[in-house]
Amino acid sequence: MAGCTSRCRQGVLKLIQSLQRLVSGTLTKDKGDDELEMTMVCHRPEGLEQLEAQTNFTKQELQILYRGFKNECPSGVVNEETFKHIYAQFFPHGDASTYAHYLFNAFDTTNNGSIKFEDFVMGLSTLLRGTLREKLEWTFQLYDINRDGYINREEMTEIVRAIYDMMGKYTYPALKGDVPQQHVDAFFQKMDKNKDGVVTLEEFVIACQEDETMMRSMQLFENVM
Numbered sequence: 660m661a662g663c664t665s666r667c668r669q670g671v672l673k674l675i676q677s678l679q680r681l682v683s684g685t686l687t688k689d690k691g692d693d694e695l696e697m698t699m700v701c702h703r704p705e706g707l708e709q710l711e712a713q714t715n716f717t718k719q720e721l722q723i724l725y726r727g728f729k730n731e732c733p734s735g736v737v738n739e740e741t742f743k744h745i746y747a748q749f750f751p752h753g754d755a756s757t758y759a760h761y762l763f764n765a766f767d768t769t770n771n772g773s774i775k776f777e778d779f780v781m782g783l784s785t786l787l788r789g790t791l792r793e794k795l796e797w798t799f800q801l802y803d804i805n806r807d808g809y810i811n812r813e814e815m816t817e818i819v820r821a822i823y824d825m826m827g828k829y830t831y832p833a834l835k836g837d838v839p840q841q842h843v844d845a846f847f848q849k850m851d852k853n854k855d856g857v858v859t860l861e862e863f864v865i866a867c868q869e870d871e872t873m874m875r876s877m878q879l880f881e882n883v884m
Contacts, residue, residue: 706777707725713781714780714781714784715784715788715789724776729776737774738773739759739772743755743759746762747759754824754825755824757821758821758825761818761821762801765801766779795863795874796860802815808859809859810858811856812847815858819839849866852865
């Protein structure tokens, strides 16, 4: 079991490296890719063509990403423990566990405690190549922890604190305990237009579109994918 978990962690790390190459436009097949794909045909998800239609990835990109995902994670899923271990490696000076928990839940759209390749690719397609509106909608879902369609102060505070914890004291040497709350108060002052104590999706989108600095802050997770 431990060996399988270790292989899965390594596999997802390789997948993340492939995603970075996707963004930079350097992801291509090597000479052995076609032969390897032939050996993986029986493992392809039944909806590969459907995923191509539903995402902003090409068929070639989906094949490469799925091969890395399935070849190293034979179970075809990533659980929360593995997800947290992966993030811990990227942020050794901080505690990424809480943020990884919320990010995992955002990808786990079926709320079954695991992320399938299809779930992962659909989310990544939005984050990497979606429209501005789609990215903001996905971000809103991340902050809407209880999935009630609104973001309250407690939810936003949880995510903001998780981000600060993940970045660690080395990144923010002069950070005071009340800084995350100050940021949340500033966000709410701009977002909560009708002052009812919660932020709706439309309020969130409009506020981010009107304030580029706020949008960068709210989408900070994009830089740590």
